[in-house]
Amino acid sequence: MVLELYLDLLSQPCRAVYIFAKKNGIPFELRTVDLLKGQNHSDAFAQVNPLKKVPALKDGDFTLAESVAILLYLSRKYKAPDHWYPQDLQARARVDEYLAWQHTTLRSSCSRAMWQKMMFPVFLREPVPPETLAATLAELDRCLQLLEDKFLRDQAFLTGSRISLADLVAITELMHPVGAGCRVFESRPKLATWRQRVEAAVGEDLFREANADILKLKDLPPADPVTREKLRLSMKALLQ
């Protein structure tokens, strides 16, 4: 049985896993889990990930959740080039540091920004108080500043001179607010050039392919009443 990756490219961590697997020529069967249709709540998918989230991996009898764990598993099993997760003790620690930091910072603010700017008002027709959106975008701005000042600094990539898992996880996060129409890179030339380097390192075609869904967000027709009700409830936490 070949490796199966359960993904919805609408999700940031799914994009990172997808790009990594494709870039490294890892053979896998893509199992699409359509989040907006609630497919992550199906009984079938619960067999793969009882936490009902994507991405999820199934390798024979072995199932795995959490994108960071999946990326590390893939890089070890398929012996990805060293720069993705360097053997060097300190270089590796820098990648670990970013991957740990981002959960409650960039990841959180990118999710909120995307949902509050686009998904709630447009897709779910659920208005978001202007103060809430403003606070979220201010928080995103703070995270972007930290990304530049603490991680990127004067380096080519977040943790050194070569692209690593940290850059992949970060760039896929940033495409979330970009897809929602936030001008993330406009006033941040340093970040913009880093993005270009990451795209070049990943490959423009693959990058475009992975981001097709998130960049078509504004073309999503409004949700039908059933979907709307379900998602309003399940995504409520992202309104804070």
Added chain:
Amino acid sequence: MGLELYLDLLSQPCRAVYIFAKKNGIPFELRAVELLKGQHLSDAFAQVNPLKKVPALKDGDFTLTESVAILLYLTRKYEVPDHWYPQDLQARARVDEYLAWQHTTLRRNCLRALWHKVMLPVFLGEPVSPQMLAATLAELDETLQLLEDQFLQNKAFLAGPHISLADLVAVTELMHPVGAGCQIFEGRPKLAAWQQRVVAAVGEELFREAHEVILKARDSPPADPIIKQKLMPGVLAMIR
């Protein structure tokens, strides 16, 4: 200059790093950073960690933040016994999965439980509504259920038959609501038995030593107004 660990045992992730270093006989200088005195906000500490958080590590010129990154760095540099972070691909993935999952779930809910139940009202003199506290404790309860059902299941430890970094990170989190007076092991015999196994594997003396501070959290004298003003913004951001 040897390894320096900047810690306050009031903080869950600091306890995990402290226990790990001590248990594995890793020589280090303890640099105490008293959070309740605002020492993490000092210019001196900003030289070590501009993000003003503990734990932080300094190894010669190399500084590192994020407890998960620090634990992994220490694991590799000091070649600790395999069970902490097993070489086996799938066993290691299970540890990674837990370490990734916990940031936004158990970590968050344990922190909020302590601050909503004890630290905000007792230390900072900021009342917390019964509804807020009830909601926080309900979320904690849900997370504890997930911890039992998804991670522990019928195993001796979270990631398998032996104690790993996952158990250390989890148990130190759980001592936060315990320190707040929450009876989290009541009605949870499986979790209680697991906790006892972890304490036995770590060593009762060391476990007690690491948790002296948190178990006295309820006795914290109220903060003076100057300290309170200094700490409030950081606290509110932390428990959001």
